[in-house]
Structure formats: structure tokens, C-alpha cells
Amino acid sequence: MGRWKANARERLEQAALELLLERGYERATVAEITERAGLTKRTFFRHFADKREVLFSGQEALYKLFVGAIVGAPASATAIDAIGAALEAASAVFPPERRELARQRQAIIAGNTELQEREMLKRASLAAAMVGALRERGVTDPTASLAAELGGLAFRTAYARWVDPANHQEFAELARQALHELKTATSEIA
């Protein structure tokens, strides 16, 4: 089994992306996704709570990278430094070869309100994870919430540029740039 089972998640994700692009989110069924992936519905629901979740497969890994980097940043790091380290760590899950898949995924989400809702919930979960990690560093509110919002905004800005077909920069570079722009704006706004 090993290898075959190990990549069930990825195969389901890939099959789902293909099918949802072909048939639209509403029309494609879980049965069709699992058939294309050569797996069973049972396997699907062992990995994903519902049809929507297959498009948010990498979220847990992303949270872990964010939290790990924030908690693990040097004691001398400010809240924003820790957020910068988190964005740097997150770039591991956005290698150039994932860019086309990410574009397809965004196109599917953009076309469906239910998926947008799920995305917003994930966004809030990521912000909450960042706040929790910052608190572990001794950062109190409202600074923890503020830094998490800045981190979320920098992340979304970088991600939007990364999936833009006109852009060819790497994710880590885009993230550094977005955070830098936000820091500048922050120092001017207060």
C-alpha cells in the first residue's frame, strides 16, 4: 500500500480540480471525483469532511508552518519579525510547480459563494492561529490581533500576486515585498 495510499489526498485533490473545472463546482459529485481518482467515497470522506474541503487540502500544513515559525522565531524578534518568519516558512508550500494548480483552484473558488464562505472561514482560522502563536511569545492584544491581521493581509496580497498569470516572482519574494509595503503603510497611518 504505502505509496499508493500515501498520496490519496493529492490524487483526490488533483481529480477534484480537474472535474470542478470541467463541470463546475455545483454539478461535480464526490462519487465522480473518487471515480476519477480511482478511489472510494469512503477514502474521500476519511480525508475530507465534505466536497468543499478537497479544495482546502493544504490548510492544516499552512497553519502548522505559520505557527511553528512564529513560536520558533528568536526571542528578540518583534511581532512583525515573527510574522515575516511565518510568511517565509509558508513559501515552502507554494513552490513554482504548484502555481498552475493554485490558479485553477482560485478560479473555482471565485465562481462559487459557498466556496468563498469556506475560504473566509479558513482565513479567520489562520488569523486565530497566528494570534495564538503570538500570545505564546508573550505578545498581548491588541498587538497580537493587529500583527495577525497584517500577516493575513500580507499573505493574501502575496498570494493574489503569485496566482496572477502576469507575475513570475517567487512566493517568498512576493511575501517579503507585501509585508514591507504594509509596514511602510503602517508607520504612516497611525
Place this chain on the structure above:
Amino acid sequence: MGRWKANARERLEQAALELLLERGYERATVAEITERAGLTKRTFFRHFADKREVLFSGQEALYKLFVGAIVGAPASATAIDAIGAALEAASAVFPPERRELARQRQAIIAGNTELQEREMLKRASLAAAMVGALRERGVTDPTASLAAELGGLAFRTAYARWVDPANHQEFAELARQALHELKTATSEIA
């Protein structure tokens, strides 16, 4: 008709809050809500796209207050000043007599993931409305997005304190306080 029809929205909202608290969000049906309100399902769906929307009845009015205040702030106002004016204007829809209803509503939303997702979508819509209004004032990105995030965070902080049974301050006061705290944190973080 006049008065009777005019407050159909409010009657549906009130009936929904009662029923959803009694029976839980999943179990209460639109038919039961309309029956309690003495109205028809057709009237319900003229006012709300789905069962969830009845809990977000005031959102459009809220967006309008935010946008109106941001666009209408004096030319000399900074982005943050405009956000402050928006929070001040928003307090019109959070009078003391709405506080108990707001608490009930939050309790229902807290118990259901679908409702939380809808709330997150509304949160994103409010942020987008703020960004749009700030751009109309000539505020460019990333400052517009940053100010909108600060405004959203101040709003959520104030709202959470306002629905907290231990709190007795007025919404406008809580909003000013939350924005002030965030401004201080912002000047320290950059």
C-alpha cells in the same frame, strides 16, 4: 398595508431569533419562522435569499452607514479619521435596546459552522466596502486595505465587548476606545 408590510423584515428576524434559540439552527425551518411571524414563505424569500440571511438582516444598512461616513468625511480627514467616522455612524444601528437581540444572535451563530462561514463572508464584504469608499477618497493601496482591516478589527472588538453581558458601555464609546487602542498598537508595531 403600509406599516404591516413595512416591518415584515423585522418580524421575520424576531421570529427567527426566537425559533432558532428554541430549536437550534439546523432544526428550525423557514416554514416555521414564517408561521410564527404570521407571514408567508414567499414573503420570507422576498426579503432573504436563504435561512441564514435572516440573521444578517442589518448588514446592508451597516455597509451604507460605513460607506456614507467614509465618503462624507471632511477632505482633511486621514484614512483612520474616516474609519473613526464610520464607526461613529455605525453606532446608530446598535442602540442599547438592540443589545439583547444581538446577544441572542451571536449565541446562535457561535453554535453553527455554516452561520460562522456566512458571518466571515459578511466581514469580508464590509472590508471590501470600506476599501472601495477609501479609494473614492483617493486613498491608495496598501493604505486603503490596511485602514479597512484596522476598521474591521476595531468594529469586531467593539461589537464583542458590546454583546458581553458584563459590559454596559454604549457602542459608540466602545468603538472609539477600540480604535484608539489599535492606533496606539499600530504606532508601536511598525
